Amino acid sequence: xxxxxxxxxxxxxxxxxxxxxxxxxxxxxxxxxxxxxxxxxxxxxxxxxxxxxxxxxxxxxxxxxxxxxxxxxxxxxxxxxxxxxxxxxxxxxxxxxxxxxxxxxxxxxxxxxxxxxxxxxxxxxxxxxxxxxxxxxxxxxxxxxxxxxxxxx
Amino acid sequence: xxxxxxxxxxxxxxxxxxxxxxxxxxxxxxxxxxxxxxxxxxxxxxxxxxxxxxxxxxxxxxxxxxxxxxxxxxxxxxxxxxxxxxxxxxxxxxxxxxxxxxxxxxxxxxxxxxxxxxxxxxxxxxxxxxxxxxxxxxxxxxxxxxxxxxxxxxxxxxxxxxxxxxxxxxxxxxxxxxxxxxxxxxxxxxxxxxxxxxxxxxxxxxxxxxxxxxxxxxxxxxxxxxxxxxxxxxx
Numbered sequence: 001x002x003x004x005x006x007x008x009x010x011x012x013x014x015x016x017x018x019x020x021x022x023x024x025x026x027x028x029x030x031x032x033x034x035x036x037x038x039x040x041x042x043x044x045x046x047x048x049x050x051x052x053x054x055x056x057x058x059x060x061x062x063x064x065x066x067x068x069x070x071x072x073x074x075x076x077x078x079x080x081x082x083x084x085x086x087x088x089x090x091x092x093x094x095x096x097x098x099x100x101x102x103x104x105x106x107x108x109x110x111x112x113x114x115x116x117x118x119x120x121x122x123x124x125x126x127x128x129x130x131x132x133x134x135x136x137x138x139x140x141x142x143x144x145x146x147x148x149x150x151x152x153x
Numbered sequence: 154x155x156x157x158x159x160x161x162x163x164x165x166x167x168x169x170x171x172x173x174x175x176x177x178x179x180x181x182x183x184x185x186x187x188x189x190x191x192x193x194x195x196x197x198x199x200x201x202x203x204x205x206x207x208x209x210x211x212x213x214x215x216x217x218x219x220x221x222x223x224x225x226x227x228x229x230x231x232x233x234x235x236x237x238x239x240x241x242x243x244x245x246x247x248x249x250x251x252x253x254x255x256x257x258x259x260x261x262x263x264x265x266x267x268x269x270x271x272x273x274x275x276x277x278x279x280x281x282x283x284x285x286x287x288x289x290x291x292x293x294x295x296x297x298x299x300x301x302x303x304x305x306x307x308x309x310x311x312x313x314x315x316x317x318x319x320x321x322x323x324x325x326x327x328x329x330x331x332x333x334x335x336x337x338x339x340x341x342x343x344x345x346x347x348x349x350x351x352x353x354x355x356x357x358x359x360x361x362x363x364x365x366x367x368x369x370x371x372x373x374x375x376x377x378x379x380x381x382x383x384x385x386x387x388x
Contacts, residue, residue, distance in 0.1 A: 009186075010189075021232070024232075072200065072203075073198070073206060074197075074198035074199060074200045074201075074202055074206045075200055077182070077197070077198045077206070078197045078198050078200070081189070081192050081193075081197045081198075084189065086189065087188065087189055087190075088186050088187070088188060088189065089186060089187050089188075089189055089192060090185075090186040091182040091183075091184075091185050091186065091187075092182075092183055092184055092229050093182065093183045093231065095231060095232050095234065096183050096184070096229045096230060096231045096232070097229060097230045097232070098228075098229050099227070099228040099229065099230075101226065101227070101228075102184075102227050102228060102229060105224055105226045105227035105228075106186045106224060106227040107186070108224070109222040109224055110186070110188060112222075113220065113222075115218070115219060115220050116188070116219065116220045116221075116222045117187060117188050117190075117191035117214045117215075117217070117218075117219020117220060117221065118180055118185060118186065118187045118188070118191065118211060118214050118219065118221045118222070119180075119185070119186045119221075119222045119223075119224050119227070120163070120179075120180025120181070120184060120185045120186075120221065120222075120223050120224070120227075121184040121185075121223075121224050121225065121226075121227030121228055121229065122184070122225045122226075122227065122228045122229075123181060123183050123184050123228075123229055123230075123231050124228060124229070124230040124231065125230070125231055125233065126230050126231065126232050126233070127232070127233055128232040128233060128234045129234065131235070131236070132351070132355075133235045133236060133237050133239075133240050133355065134233045134234065134235055135348075136240075136352050136355045136356075137233040137235055137240070138233060139352060140352075140356070
């Protein structure tokens with residue numbers, strides 16, 4: 001694998017009116033074992049300002065931001081694909097947080113085999129405010145996923 | 154509290170290429186990566202998808218000849234943030250949007266019935282099995298589960314009692330009670346009896362929104378589309 005060209009990674013995040021959530025995600029991207037070559041944030045026509053978040057992370061991440069006026073998730077993600085410069089495009093959502101080895105572990109399989117077109121990872125589920133409905137959502141995810149262990153952190 | 158999912162429906166490695174009908178292995182875009190070349194070749198996300206654009210793309214990437222690899226060590230945590238209203242809206246939208254997705258990828262002029270089958274012989278990673286596939290003037294998909302059974306048999310019982318078919322009415326009523334019990338039993342947790350029954354109630358409302366969304370989405374697409382959420386007993 002050492003003679004193989006290292007593939008460049010772009011993390012594409014689409015977001016709308018969730019600057020505080022995005023902050024959590026970007027913070028988790030700063031601490032990656034493999035630094036992404038690019039973090040591209042596609043703002044899908046937000047009314048809330050992302051300036052403070054972009055200012056905070058501009059120096060910490062290879063951050064690029066674009067605005068997509070066409071509403072909708074597919075349009076925003078397609079804009080991200082168009083703009084991204086990497087060989088591998090990693091998607092996550094603005095209400096998620098990445099494990100420190102996320103980029104490294106997502107990128108690795110693409111280097112094993114050129115026929116791998118997509119890699120998916122495990123999605124853990126957590127509550128934000130601890131409301132009953134959120135607790136319900138977490139328990140539903142667990143049911144769908146199979147055996148579970150609860151772990152307090 | 155972080156809750157740890159230790160086993161997903163997928164095993165580490167290559168995903169099976171074929172699903173059952175449209176129940177195809179896919180990666181949710183909350184945690185998915187694509188080779189840019191595969192995205193360009195397939196044209197990326199379908200703007201006509203209101204939800205399920207990630208399922209659609211996974212199907213097309215696999216059909217274009219690429220492998221899908223599941224890597225459990227690549228983890229993200231998703232923070233849910235819902236109110237009851239938001240939850241019901243979301244499930245309605247899932248049903249509504251999936252009708253388009255199913256129509257796009259399923260064989261035309263067939264009526265297909267599915268159910269949940271968790272026996273080890275079923276290779277579908279989601280535990281989905283097709284029970285019937287018959288010719289039909291338009292496209293149709295019906296997912297059979299206890300949610301539908303309890304309502305259909307209750308309706309049958311009411312009609313039977315109304316027209317004095319007492320035996321049929323009793324059988325239908327019993328069927329309804331048994332399927333309703335099963336529906337709640339799947340979520341019942343003796344460690345938290347009250348909460349788990351409450352969660353079954355929330356699930357019941359969300360299922361209603363999902364089925365209604367699917368029906369309306371199906372009407373818009375000109376197809377019969379009767380969805381149901383899949384649930385399994387805790388293992």
